[in-house]
Amino acid sequence: MLKDKTRWNEKYKELALPTYVTKEVEKYHAFAIGKEALDIACGKGRNSNYLLEQGFNVDAIDYSDEALKSVDDRANKIDADLDDFTFEQNRYHLILNINFLNRNKIPQIKEALKKSGIIIFRTMLEADKEGFRVPSNRDYLLRKNELLHLFIDHDIIYYEEYEDLSLQNEKVMVASLVARKR
Numbered sequence: 001m002l003k004d005k006t007r008w009n010e011k012y013k014e015l016a017l018p019t020y021v022t023k024e025v026e027k028y029h030a031f032a033i034g035k036e037a038l039d040i041a042c043g044k045g046r047n048s049n050y051l052l053e054q055g056f057n058v059d060a061i062d063y064s065d066e067a068l069k070s071v072d073d074r075a076n077k078i079d080a081d082l083d084d085f086t087f088e089q090n091r092y093h094l095i096l097n098i099n100f101l102n103r104n105k106i107p108q109i110k111e112a113l114k115k116s117g118i119i120i121f122r123t124m125l126e127a128d129k130e131g132f133r134v135p136s137n138r139d140y141l142l143r144k145n146e147l148l149h150l151f152i153d154h155d156i157i158y159y160e161e162y163e164d165l166s167l168q169n170e171k172v173m174v175a176s177l178v179a180r181k182r
């Protein structure tokens with residue numbers, strides 16, 4: 001959607017977003033048994049850049065050309081709308097889906113993973129307490145236990161729902177999962 005792409009480009013110009021690697025990526029990337037990785041909605045590439053440093057070949061996809069400028073040139077940067085993009089099947093040892101949710105992509109994520117491939121998926125969860133940020137569009141919000149159910153046909157290595165800070169330092173609930181394709 002062009003409107004959302006423009007909004008993201010503006011956000012990336014205006015805001016200083018964190019550059020640290022996502023803790024689950026740091027902790028679990030080494031579970032991958034090969035070096036082909038995909039970073040879905042990579043943003044400015046904090047996790048793509050980390051994986052490059054760990055010796056991965058990275059396909060980094062996002063529709064914000066502004067964000068992609070910050071992704072290391074060693075990555076294969078893909079400027080595309082995920083709504084219209086199909087991942088290559090049986091291609092990746094490791095897939096990241098961090099702070100992004102498009103439920104329609106989940107079957108494709110599973111097909112894009114090689115056997116024994118690792119998915120690291122972390123994004124916002126509904127919050128039933130006061131004072132937590134939730135997106136106005138609830139399509140971008142996981143329900144409790146939903147992420148676990150979405151990958152229940154994989155071997156679950158880690159699953160947690162916890163309180164965290166958003167990229168813009170607001171209190172949020174997140175669900176986080178690491179799983180291996182059977």
Ligand SMILES: C[S@@+](CC[C@H](N)C(=O)[O-])C[C@H]1O[C@@H](n2cnc3c(N)ncnc32)[C@H](O)[C@@H]1O
Pocket residue numbers: 001004008040041042043044045046061062063064067080081082083097098099100167
């Ligand atoms: C919250 S940011 C997360 C960025 C990164 N994963 C991180 O955690 O630093 C969400 C990203 O999704 C991208 N995005 C949203 N919808 C998209 C779409 N339909 N196609 C491609 N990228 C999209 C935005 O441009 C933005 O960079």
